[in-house]
Structures are given as C-alpha cells and as structure tokens.
Amino acid sequence: MSEKNLYDVIIVGGGIVGTSAALKLRSFGLTVCLLERGVCGSRSSGINYGGVRRQGRSLAQMPLTQRAHSIWGRLKEMIGIDGEYVRSGHLKLARSQADMESLTRYKERTAEIDLGLELLSSAQLRARFPWLGERAIGGSLCPEDGHANPRLISPAFARAALRAGTQIFENCSAQSFLHNGQHFEVKVDIQAEPLKSVFLLNCAGAWSNNVCETFGEKVPMTNSHPLMVVTDALPAFMNLSLGVEGGGVYVRQVSRGNCVLGGSQGYQLDANRARPGGDGIELVLKGAVELLPNLRHAQVVRTWSGVEGRLPDREPVISFSSTTPGLLHGFGFAGAGFQIGPAVGEVLAEMVAHGKTSIPIEAFSIKRF
Numbered sequence: 001m002s003e004k005n006l007y008d009v010i011i012v013g014g015g016i017v018g019t020s021a022a023l024k025l026r027s028f029g030l031t032v033c034l035l036e037r038g039v040c041g042s043r044s045s046g047i048n049y050g051g052v053r054r055q056g057r058s059l060a061q062m063p064l065t066q067r068a069h070s071i072w073g074r075l076k077e078m079i080g081i082d083g084e085y086v087r088s089g090h091l092k093l094a095r096s097q098a099d100m101e102s103l104t105r106y107k108e109r110t111a112e113i114d115l116g117l118e119l120l121s122s123a124q125l126r127a128r129f130p131w132l133g134e135r136a137i138g139g140s141l142c143p144e145d146g147h148a149n150p151r152l153i154s155p156a157f158a159r160a161a162l163r164a165g166t167q168i169f170e171n172c173s174a175q176s177f178l179h180n181g182q183h184f185e186v187k188v189d190i191q192a193e194p195l196k197s198v199f200l201l202n203c204a205g206a207w208s209n210n211v212c213e214t215f216g217e218k219v220p221m222t223n224s225h226p227l228m229v230v231t232d233a234l235p236a237f238m239n240l241s242l243g244v245e246g247g248g249v250y251v252r253q254v255s256r257g258n259c260v261l262g263g264s265q266g267y268q269l270d271a272n273r274a275r276p277g278g279d280g281i282e283l284v285l286k287g288a289v290e291l292l293p294n295l296r297h298a299q300v301v302r303t304w305s306g307v308e309g310r311l312p313d314r315e316p317v318i319s320f321s322s323t324t325p326g327l328l329h330g331f332g333f334a335g336a337g338f339q340i341g342p343a344v345g346e347v348l349a350e351m352v353a354h355g356k357t358s359i360p361i362e363a364f365s366i367k368r369f
Helices: 016-027 059-073 075-079 097-109 122-128 150-163 205-214 278-291 337-354
Strands: 006-012 032-035 090-094 118-120 138-142 167-169 174-179 184-188 195-202 222-224 226-231 241-244 250-253 259-265 267-270 273-275 300-305 308-310 317-320 327-331
Touching: 006 016, 006 184, 016 032, 016 150, 016 327, 016 337, 032 150, 032 195, 059 075, 059 337, 075 150, 090 097, 097 118, 097 138, 118 122, 122 138, 150 167, 150 337, 174 205, 195 205, 195 337, 205 308, 205 327, 226 278, 259 278, 278 300, 317 337, 327 337
Parallel strands: 006 032, 006 195, 032 167, 090 241, 195 327
Antiparallel strands: 090 138, 118 138, 174 184, 184 195, 222 308, 226 259, 226 300, 241 250, 250 259, 267 273, 317 327
C-alpha cells in the first residue's frame, strides 16, 4: 500500500505462529509488518521442550495437527534448516492399568485418523526398549511423531519471513491499539508515527489478553511456567520422544547425547519472566529416573523456565474477533503449540487472504468465552 506505514497486515508476536503466518501471507502477496517485544522465537516458541507430536491431542485439533505434520515434513525447503527435526517416534507410557485403558480408548477414538498408533504390552516394551525402568507397564507408540530444537526452529521461521519481504521490528513494544473504522493504528515505542494496517493478528502468546481487552474481548487465560532440564552428554540409549499418560514427565535425547527433561513448573519473577526452582528440578529428575534408570547419575548442566498462556479447556483460540472487523486471534496453546504452530500460522493467513480456511476451527472460537 502506498500510504506511509500502512500495511495489509500487522502481526503482534514473533513466535512460531506469528512468523509462520507472516511467511504464508507474503506468499499471497500481502504486505506484512511483524512486531516482537524481544527477539523472535525467544519466548515460549523458543523455550519449550521441543516435542513434535500428534499423539495425545484432542480430536478437535486433529485436522490442524495433521496439516502441521505435512509442513514439518518439508521444513528445510521452507525455512532453510532442518532444526534437528527427527521423526523418531513418540512413546507415551502407562504407569497403571487405568493409564493403559486410557491409551486404548484414545487409539479407538482416533482410529479413522492416520496416526499409526501401536499399543505395547509390558513384555513388548521391554523387548523393544530395554532401557526402560520397571515403572512403565505398557505404552502407545506413534512412529512418525518426533522432536526438534525450538531454539533453532522459531528464529528460522522469522528469518524466512524476513527473506520473503516481511518488515520485522524486534525489541519493539506496542504502546496502544486503535481501530478507526477503516484500519488499525498501532503506536510503538521505536517511532513517533503509528503503524497502520487493514488486518491485525494477535499472536502475542501469554500476553494476548492485552490485545483482546483493548477490543472488548476477555478470555480466562492464565500463565504457566514449564520447567526444563538438560543433562550432560550420555551414551546414546534412546532417540524417541518420551511422555507419560496423564502428564508429568517428558524426555528426549539429542544426537549429542544430552537429555532434555520436563514435567514440572518454575516460578514467576514478574509478568514477563520465570525461573526454575530447586524443588521443581528435583521433581523432574525423580520422575525421569523412575522411567529411565540410565539418568540416575546424569549431571544437570542447564535449566530454564518461561511464560506460556493456558486456557481452561486446554484448547487454543484461533478465531476472528467477535467485536472488531479485521482482528484475528491465535494464542493459548497450553504448552502444545510447537507442533501445530506452523499450521496455525497458515490457517490465520488463509483467513486474512480468503476470509476462510479449509481446516475446521469452530472449536477454537473466542466466542466460547
């Protein structure tokens, strides 16, 4: 557009959803400006565990997760790197008969979806994965799920969007938002004149409430602070991503031998920051060693935490605004946005460019609140 500082789309938030939306919007020929308060990929998109799984998702998310699975399969041609992405398999363990029954029901509910789930008895687990501890009594394997390095993936989406022609402002805080009946005006702290756009995408993660409330929409989002632990390099013993039914422990071993563990919470320093605590680290290690005796003598070399937005029903908001034309939301991924993030970005871009998407997203409407 010819008017100064006027774009087709302004995106608030430089995580994997916002940057993948920018990349897709540029393929439609739209002018895009992306605002990130810190550095792209430095918030929840860059500090998460790195699981790229479909297993365990709700039925409502299945069309999104299957589309994302296709995108992950051609990641390198899209963003220029593979980001250490491997389809290693995702093994979800049962620690009780009730857990095993739950895994069985899940396989039955998803029977029409091509997940390729394999239910494994205790004997089958021991035969295939002899490094497992006695705590596991069975499991469910999704062979084509896997894991990747979020510290590489999310910034790479931003660089790809930049190469495609997106205007990206990092270390840029939005001071106010306004819709004047024709376009949005966003005042930022790095220049005097406001930025303007026809569409505004709210992809600000745990801080998306600020945009919602400006336009008269409220959602009951709360913050969580997932805690991650990295061990020293160990002899290779597993390459799949490991979780447990009901949550609590997740582990993956990278090619260098280090193990990445999660399953507890850090503590909040302020609205923007969180840190791991000793009790949380101990809880993660205890749960992991029960399942993986090889970790018994591992040394912790790094820990971190962050801030993620979580909604009560554990489903995200992917929706047109209920109050303001041209405003779209994509947030609240409950700690599971890394895998579906690229698909959500593409869906938001389609909604801008075409007014609709082929992916069913009714369950994610902001109107449900």
